[in-house]
Amino acid sequence: MVECGGAIDRARRLSVIFFAYALAAAIAAWAAGIARANGGAPADFAPVAGMRSFKQAPGIHEWRFVARRGPSPFDRIGLERVARGKTPAAYPAAVALYLPGTFMNGAVAVDDPRYSMPLFMAGRGVDFWSFDYRTHFVPATATQSQLGAMAGWTDDVFLADIESAARFVETATGHPRIYIAGFSRGAEFAYLFAARHPRQVAGVIILDGMMPSAAFRGNPPPGRYADDVSGQRLTWRRREALMRAVIDDPDGPAPLPRFATARANLEHVVYATDGFFGGHGGLANPLGGFSDAVVLAHTMAAYDRYWPVVQDYENPFNAGTRSALLAARLPLIAFASTNIGPHWSEKVAASARAAAGGNAVVVTLNGWGHLDVICGTHAAAEVFTPTLQWLRRRGAN
DSSP states (O other): HHHHHHHHHHHHHHHHHHHHHHHHHHHHHHHHHHHHHHTTTTTGOEEEEEEEOOOTTTTTEEEEEEESSSSSOOEEEEEEEEEEEEOOOOOOOOEEEEEETTTOOOOSSSSSGGGHHHHHHHTTTTTEEEEEEEGGGOOOOOHHHHHHHGOOOOHHHHHHHHHHHHHHHHHHHHSEEEEEETTHHHHHHHHHHHHHOOOGEEEEEEEHHHHSSSSOOOOOOOTEEEEEEEOSSSSSHHHHHHHHHHOOOSSHHHHSSTTSSHHHHHHHHHHHHGGGGGGSSOOOOOGGGSSSSHHHHHHHTTTEEEEEEGGGGOHHHHHHHHHHHHHHTOOEEEEEESOTTTTTHHHHHHHHHEEEEEEGEEEETTTTOOTTTHTTTTTTIIIIHHHHHHHHHHHHH
């Protein structure tokens, strides 16, 4: 009888243990389902060991976080937090999440607050976060078959990634409303996030970008998954060699012998970049004194190589999205360059006013190229400082 009673007790204990495990598994599965429905939970982000410091920005530090978003090794996203002090302030002047442009990522590229909005803002009390798209985790050496993982990286997928990042930032800082900033294509995502989540947004900062009015018709060509930042003439290896030459010895020999120096070589490349940028200082205008070749080299050397081509064929802004954004009446400040083309600054301004109506502040930067807005010679005085003043007038989040 004793053995029988002991066996019954053990069976009961095992039953309780099994029930507890089953309940825990069910709760975990439920939580995972909710997280998937919401684009991923903030807890997905894990800190990367180490804290980065900056020689030309003493007292400013950068911390990095990474989250997995899918089965592919490329399905990851990241965040860079830049703040003053070894422990970020509990009550910062503001909390901002910055969304970079095409081929770009959130890491600080230039170790100088004059040419880096994250360092400039952090040095003045802003808790500044920058986003790493999935593209940051695609190696430059990826094969065509490996790039197939990007086929499904639509605007909605990237927006869900941004939503997850924003919730993590809000949780980490204790600020339920944050400023959302975007450069170039990142401005498109900033507008989209603000339209979908106006209650999470304290204000919008637009850096030379807009809501798209149209997209390519149809679908990407079969087997083409990614845009490549390099080209037929300036291949990836030649591009890397040019950036390295300018960084190491800007007044030394140029990779192309027809230029006197490496600096002159890059100045010509960025000024003459045609296509979307127009070929007359649209990408950057160092020939007009609006940017420096060494700063541009640091910025462009940090680019990621690939971007999902499927997004070129999408336009996530329908009438409902635009109406919701305007109805939210969020405060907004926008900066527009002029060298991309005669109507570029008008389109940037039109998007800002369509999004915020009378709450939009629009600054036109005559003679500026696209990159000059974020790392140009006059960026600190004419972009960063007005943005900081605008933030301070708005108050903390």
